[in-house]
Amino acid sequence: MSPITATIIAIAGILLAYGFWSVINTHNATNARRRRQRKSDRIILTRQQKKVYQEAIRYYKQGNLKTSARMLESLNMTREAINILEKGRHIHEAAALLMRIHRPNRAGIIYARHKMWKEAAECFKKANMPAEVAQCCKKTGDIATAVVYYLEAKDYENAAECFEELGKHREAARLFTKLGQHQKAIQQYKHLIDKNPQIESIDFSDSEINVIINYIASESMDTRLADVLVIKNRIVEVICRLIKKNRLEKAITIYMKSTADIGPALIEFDGFDKDDHLKLSEVFFKSGAYEYAGMVYERMELFEQAGDSFKLQEDFERAAYNYDRAKLSEKVTAMRIEIASRGPAAPKPTPEKEKSDNEADERFRIEKTTSDFRQIEDTAELDIEGKQAKLAIPLPNAAIRGLIMDSPAIKHEHQSPPPVSMSLDDDDEEGTEPLGLPQIPSPPNSHKTIDGEPVDGIDWTGFHEAKFMLDLSTEQQNKFKSYGSIKRYEDEETILDYKDAPAGIFFILEGQVSVYKLIDGVDLHVDTMKPGETIGKLWLFIDRPSNVRFIAQDSCSLFSIKRSDFMEVLDKDGTIARKLYKHFTTTLIEKLISTSNMDDNLEAS
CATH class of the missing domain: 1.20.5 (Single alpha-helices involved in coiled-coils or other helix-helix interfaces)
Known part of the structure; x- marks a missing residue:
């Protein structure tokens, strides 16, 4: 080959x-x-059906899509018919075809794919798909309906966000708490309290109260939610936690918020060691509760500090007793002179209800026994850092708390006692701070006037709880008081008019202020400001006239600080300056995010 x-x-x-x-x-x-291939697509066509199929293809090529789809549907070629209708934008016909074969879920998907949310929602309702219905309703802006279906689908996170968008902060907070998203829940509680001054009308569950307690006992210095614990009688628990964590400044702020006499409950808390009792005495002393501070010092046999505390309480007999135990003869003599000239103790406030003849008139005193203090029958259980602590609550007494700094105890005392420095070992992660007898602050506002007339007993709650002052301690806040003045405005009196140049910052102490703005030449009411809000904090740095008008509602009092005086405080105290500049920066960033044009911002300051 x-x-x-x-x-x-x-x-x-x-x-x-x-x-x-x-x-x-x-x-x-x-x-x-x-x-x-799907089983439904495995069709063996007869000769007659093949002719119909060829005819459908011819109609499709001619652009008669509906006729072509009907012919394919007659051949049970549903998938091809739907594709043809959807390609030709005949969405309703495609969805109707699916509904005829009982496929509402597929019809809803087609509507949703083409952003026809209302029609999609109706189809998903028939298919019993609540999560998809909620999403479609949210897309159309029907948030109220979306919430109902999110709850039915147990999608609590989206439901909580919808409640927040609707302004229903109570429901949003509950859902966030249920989900364990405590930071979001706390934000909702803050909005809830801001919008509902009557906190006692709100029903808080135990789990919600525990979330609030954990938040207040944390690193945050925000104490707005402490009012909830005051009303629910849980304030003792959070103060005990703060003392054990050595967060005394915050404990003092919260203690001064309490309207009940919780001093005996704090004294008898069984979970404190020696160092914690020293911290508790400092909380009492700085809060002006000198009698309770003296009781704690007396119980710890620190008789000189106890005598100093009772002296400030003007309980001269008890102060003399403690000075005698400390062998301080000169101070004992001074107290005897006070007793001879003024009596053994300052007069106590008259109780609202006289005691019955059968009720024992027994005063809560520590010196009856130091080592084995008597227990009262009324007890409660507190859960502090995982330990069950027994709390014995003594009979309430009428101790003067000293919440108003112009009390006689301060007016008659010109020099604070010498501090006793102590070093305490503590295992808290924040460490300990040197404790001893604190210095007595000078009486603020003794020179304050309203419209030139002297005034006593000023309610400074609106000043201390203003967001503007929230980052400052009470001592730092008090530094501003001596620089400002208080003025009272009558109903409908103009506080600041259009084009006025604000000279400083105003704190609303009493009453309400209406805010008006010219919009298209019409003077419209845009906001109502309440005690705790400020006027003109950004004007301290921005020299521009006002584009809004502030008018008093009824009778209101405002505390104002001139710009020059305000800057003087910042120049003298770098810590205050740092905190306030941080607050200003945060506020400006929020305003820049919310709007790029300051003239469109209706917020007063």
């Missing part, structure tokens, strides 16, 4: 093998496609 013949035979063999392989491969691919 010649080489040419052999070559031809080899080429022929290769071609034959390739052809055989192609036939097998095509057959396998056809089988594979058939296996991947």
